[in-house]
Amino acid sequence: MSAVERDDxxxxxxxARNWAVFAALLGFVVLVYVVSILRMGGH
Numbered sequence: 001m002s003a004v005e006r007d008d009x010x011x012x013x014x015x016a017r018n019w020a021v022f023a024a025l026l027g028f029v030v031l032v033y034v035v036s037i038l039r040m041g042g043h
Contacts, residue, residue, distance in 0.1 A: 001009075
C-alpha cells in the first residue's frame with residue numbers, strides 16, 4: 001500500500017468518525033429537546 005492510499009484511507013476513516021460523532025450529538029440534542037417539550041406539556 002502506498003503512502004497516498006494510506007492517506008486516503010485515513011481521511012475516509014476520519015470522515016466516517018466525524019459523521020458518527022455528529023449523528024450522536026444530533027441524537028442527544030433531539031432527545032433533550034423532546035424531553036423538555038414533554039415536561040413543559042405537563043405530561
